[in-house]
Each structure stands twice: as structure tokens, then as C-alpha cells.
Amino acid sequence: xxxxxxxxxxxxxxxxxxxxxxxxxxxxxxxxxxxxxxxxxxxxxxxxxxxxxxxxxxxxxxxxxxxxxxxxxxxxxxxx
Numbered sequence: 001x002x003x004x005x006x007x008x009x010x011x012x013x014x015x016x017x018x019x020x021x022x023x024x025x026x027x028x029x030x031x032x033x034x035x036x037x038x039x040x041x042x043x044x045x046x047x048x049x050x051x052x053x054x055x056x057x058x059x060x061x062x063x064x065x066x067x068x069x070x071x072x073x074x075x076x077x078x079x080x
Contacts, residue, residue: 003029003051010058017064024074031055 006016006027032038032048039045061068069077 001025001027003027003054004047008050008054010054013054013058014064017061017066020066029055 003013007013029051030044030048031052031054032045033052034045034049038048042048
């Protein structure tokens with residue numbers, strides 16, 4: 001799911017994360033720091049800056065009972 005679909009404020013995203021059931025959920029975001037380079041690289045720079053600001057304002061994911069993992073760790077867990 002896209003980060004933006006979880007909400008636009010830290011409270012909304014926290015509530016959506018808390019409502020997730022057990023299991024694996026992929027949350028996709030493309031946070032970016034506002035810069036001339038980012039603005040030149042993508043027409044979606046405002047969305048990336050908003051994602052960065054949102055994620056920066058939140059508590060660590062572990063505070064929500066979540067454990068971020070990469071695809072390599074996910075593959076190992078699924079192979080068991």
C-alpha cells in the first residue's frame with residue numbers, strides 16, 4: 001500500500017498502522033528532502049517532500065509494534 005493512502009497526518013498514519021492485522025504488509029513511500037536536485041528529478045517532488053516530513057514527525061515504527069524489514073529478510077522468513 002502507498003504511504004499516502006494511510007493518511008496525511010502522523011495521527012492518521014499511526015491509527016492506520018495500529019489497525020493492521022498480523023502478517024506482512026508492504027508500505028511504499030518515496031520520501032525526499034526538498035532540494036533543487038529533487039525538483040529537477042521528478043514532477044512529484046512535493047509528494048516526496050510531504051512523505052519525508054510526515055515520516056520525520058512520527059515516532060519510530062517499533063513504537064507502533066511494527067518491524068521494518070527488507071526483501072532479503074522477508075525471503076528468508078518465507079523459506080522457513
